[in-house]
Amino acid sequence: MEPHISKFANVTKVTTHVLQEMKLKNEKIAMLTAYDFSMARLLDMAGIDVILVGDSASNVMAGHTSTLPITLNEMIYHATSVVRGVKRALVIVDMPFGTYQGNSKEALSSSIRIMKESGADAVKMEGGREVLESVDRILSAGIPVMGHLGLTPQSIHKFGTYVVRATEENEANKLVEDAHLLEKAGCFGIVLEKIPAKLAAQVSKEIRIPIIGIGAGPGADGQVLVLHDMLGITQEFSPRFLRRYHNLSEEIQGSVMSYIKDVKTMDFPNEREQY
Numbered sequence: 001m002e003p004h005i006s007k008f009a010n011v012t013k014v015t016t017h018v019l020q021e022m023k024l025k026n027e028k029i030a031m032l033t034a035y036d037f038s039m040a041r042l043l044d045m046a047g048i049d050v051i052l053v054g055d056s057a058s059n060v061m062a063g064h065t066s067t068l069p070i071t072l073n074e075m076i077y078h079a080t081s082v083v084r085g086v087k088r089a090l091v092i093v094d095m096p097f098g099t100y101q102g103n104s105k106e107a108l109s110s111s112i113r114i115m116k117e118s119g120a121d122a123v124k125m126e127g128g129r130e131v132l133e134s135v136d137r138i139l140s141a142g143i144p145v146m147g148h149l150g151l152t153p154q155s156i157h158k159f160g161t162y163v164v165r166a167t168e169e170n171e172a173n174k175l176v177e178d179a180h181l182l183e184k185a186g187c188f189g190i191v192l193e194k195i196p197a198k199l200a201a202q203v204s205k206e207i208r209i210p211i212i213g214i215g216a217g218p219g220a221d222g223q224v225l226v227l228h229d230m231l232g233i234t235q236e237f238s239p240r241f242l243r244r245y246h247n248l249s250e251e252i253q254g255s256v257m258s259y260i261k262d263v264k265t266m267d268f269p270n271e272r273e274q275y
């Protein structure tokens with residue numbers, strides 16, 4: 001395994017304040033998703049800064065075609081499993097669709113359930129001005145909030161497609177305005193998904209809190225990818241921004257095929273593999 005290349009490798013627990021320090025010291029923030037104990041433990045041991053229990057669990061864990069169906073109880077289950085595997089990384093949990101939009105009281109009780117039952121460090125929610133009342137209310141309870149702008153998958157039925165967002169001036173202006181509103185409200189960071197690199201770089205310069213990009217170019221203060229995509233477990237999803245570090249799908253299938261052959265031919269178990 002490669003040695004740490006981080007000035008923050010000795011930090012025993014990453015907090016939202018550490019992320020702010022990373023931005024100030026120009027160190028890029030590395031964030032990945034995880035949904036279960038074993039993977040979260042591996043990511044944490046490898047030195048990842050932030051683990052996002054993303055509602056992408058709805059796709060990669062549950063096999064849904066969007067992030068909309070996953071429930072609060074399911075997100076809490078994933079988050080609780082992740083937290084058990086993590087010592088150092090900051091753990092952020094996505095608030096699922098329908099638990100914060102339009103009702104700040106419900107948003108507060110959803111976020112309190114996430115924090116209380118899972119032991120996570122923070123929550124993330126999609127949207128700008130439209131969710132500001134919920135953001136304010138959650139922050140007033142002392143719960144750290146990360147925003148999410150640009151392509152917001154919970155609004156896929158409004159967008160109609162997963163194409164790059166904010167390419168037009170009015171949408172870009174709204175995104176910049178929303179980023180400022182979220183910062184002013186007290187969010188500790190913002191995810192910018194699938195927007196032009198130039199726009200993400202501009203927002204990262206203008207805004208003091210860390211900006212984490214996914215498909216938003218190198219100008220963001222950090223990067224996030226969905227773990228199953230970057231490990232090559234998922235195959236069908238192949239956007240330009242995705243770098244695959246492994247082809248685990250082939251490796252897993254190869255191992256399973258070898259196992260099937262060994263069982264069928266009675267090669268497994270051998271004399272040393274029995275009592």
Ligand code: KIV
Pocket residue numbers: 033052053054055056057094191193214224225226
């Ligand atoms: O749910 C998720 O995995 C996310 C990332 C893509 C940022 O929100």
